[in-house]
Amino acid sequence: MHLILFFLFAGFCLAGAINLLLQSHPITSALSLIVVMTSLAVLYLLLGAEFLAIAQVIVYAGAIMVLFTFVVMLLNAGREERTMGSRSARAVGFPAVVAILAVIATVILKAQGLGVATLGEGLTDASGKTNIEELSSVLFTQLLLPFEVTSILILIAILGAVALARHGSGEPQGNRERTGK
Amino acid sequence: MTILVFFLWSLLKVAVVTVVMLLGIAYTVLLERKLVGRIQNRWGPSRVGPFGLLQPLVDGAKSFLKEDIIPTGVYRPLYLLAPILALGCALISIAVVPFGEPNVGPGGIHFFQISDINIGLLVILGVTSIGVYGIALAGWSSNNKYSLLGSLRSSAQLISYELALGLSLVGVVLQTGSLNLRVIVEKQAEKGIVTWNIFGGLQFVAFFIYLMAAFAETNRSPFDLPEAESELTGGYHTEYSSMKFAMFFMAEYGNMITVGCVATLMFLGGWTSPMGDLMPPPQNILVHAFFPIFWFVAKVFCFLFLYVWVRGTLPRFRYDQLMNFGWRYLMPLAMLNILGTSLWLAYH
Known part of the structure; x- marks a missing residue:
């Protein structure tokens, strides 16, 4: 169940991100970004980070993106004009970006000694304590x-x-x- | 098997709640028309059915049958998406609202709540903040100056008052120590009206702020500037016709009901009776199950009645007055309330 939902919303997330790059109209790009952020929130939820998920929706999708769309609407930004870049740059560029991001992610994971989160389980071991209680006690002490x-x-x-x-x-x-x- | 049972139960609950909610919206419209009629010394709708009770059905049929015009200059995908987004967000937030006792059905299913989650209150706030897009996109994609002005006003108003609304609820959350709506209600239930958050929790200032912000959040009079007919010919939904217009209309009334539900849950003790323990719990199992629903609906009804009453009484604010009121009075007051509540809690 969790795995199905994960693939569904990961798919939404990727589709939104690709659509964000391909669309020429700024407002459609902004809306795709909202799709990306809400799908990310669902992924957080699947990992058991409920507070993080809803904060993602309220702060990013609800507040920051409203400002983005406002600016686009008020400036009435027109369609984006594309320059056709060189084909070789495109062929090398995308794999290079993927490789660099993968290296960065691995380094961060190794250096910080972060563990692996499992789908459908809570982030904390403490039973009977909600996510928010744990988070707030860490935030306001350590x-x-x-x-x-x-x-x-x-x-x-x-x-x-x-x-x-x-x-x-x-x-x-x-x-x-x-x-x- | 358990997933299947859970899925079927959830589907059933969603279906029932959606139908009840849509009926509630339809009859809130009728309530408003009747009450405003009486306030203005006339009868209101009275021809269709006894006391005009079938009027909402006829209105619905009329909206369906009207010609659906899409103006040529609109940005089509967003123009079509906006009413769906507005109505969807208005209907979704009811999913976390508990209506009654946690009666355990077969297989540990809560009968009177679609989903019982730890962050229920935040979900409602989050869905409301997504609902802004419905209005903003409607105005922009209509390609009409009046629509754009209306939607800008409305979005600015929603964002400004969302702050005061959210901050006014923090006091209650501090008192309860949880964002779970069921826990918040159960905390107030001990002695009936005395322990309701508005009285026993000393949150009357917060309730007042919430009331004001809720009027603004739902674009209701006296804060109904986004659809000021005399200035904007109708606001963000000027270019919408037929069922699409009806969807915005339903979204507004759906939001009214949701806001009323939240007020009931946060300040007025939710589904619990105002008598508390003074009255023995009813023995009959059906009465025991549906008595809480009666209290819940009665409280929400009082809230809706207040909405209509205010609409029939107060004139509209000016736009700068609205913004001043929100930012310079309501928000600092809400912050002071948080400060006061935390000091009081620390003292005890």
Whole structure:
């Protein structure tokens, strides 16, 4: 059962990724990316990482991709124009990319000493504890410092974005509203 | 064998819940028309059947039989995909909602819930956030300025208020320590109305925020700017006709019901009775099974009634007022609520 679902959604994922590259319309590419992300979420779910799966759906498919599609819609981006690259580059390029990615994946797996996850089993050995409880206890004890540093980093990014947006509009927001109406 | 049994049971439950949900949507429309009619001192639909009770069926038949026009300028694949996406997302989230006691059927099957999962609440939020695409794509693929404006307004509104909505639920999750909807309800069930999250859990501020954000999430008055007829001729579904328009319409009412279900589960004790232990549990097995459903439906009905009442009473907000309200008042208030709840929990 799990194996069938795995192949089904892995297939969806690959089909979405290939479609993403082949489509010339930006919005169809963005939608293919959403298919990829939701299929990835199902794969996480099959591995027993339920929280990761739903976070993938909410954050990536729900929030970030909405921004992508918004930008495409608002800019009304036209069809992509393709340059025909050399045929030899294509023949060498794809196998080379596959080889490099395989090497990177193997190195990461070996260097980190990561084990193999099995389909249909939970990620944790602790019985009676949900995925989220385990994850939160790790996040807020062992990984507290990186976690907080990341959140501060995001806060700085938000402040930077606000500063840039305000800088572009010339005079401060309050004045403009008052004089505008 | 067990997989087959599980599969068949799930199929049966999905079929029953889908039919009930669609009927619920149809009769919510009727409820709205009748109630708004009474609020405006007129009768509302009253010709078809006793008290106009067959009106939804006639409306449905009318939508099916109308000519289906696809304008020439639309981007066809997305134009056809958008209403399916909107209605699909509106119907899917009901799958994790528990309606009644965990009665164990044959083979350990939950009768009154399609799937009981640990992340039920997050699934509902996730499906809602995917539902934004239905509206956004509808407006864009219609190739019409009014549609695009409507869908942009709607998507911006959904994204802004989703934050407040999600944050308002965090207080309840903190109190319960679980995202499983069944656990959340059972935690409130001890003494009836006193231990409901809205009173006993001290989450009335959260309930208020949730109520406001839910109105905005479902594009309902007073936050129904995406379909402001006077400005946008109808909003994101201007170019849709016949059954495709009806699908958007059904998605809106389906979302209303879902949001009502979540409010009932999170704040109002779900399927449990407000009397709690004061009333002895009914002896008859059928009554015992269906009494919780009565309470659940009654609570959701109150929520829907409130929706219509507000629609009949309040005028529409202006767009900047809407955004101000969401970002400057609701969201900080929701954060303060989280802070307060965690401090209170830490103190105890």
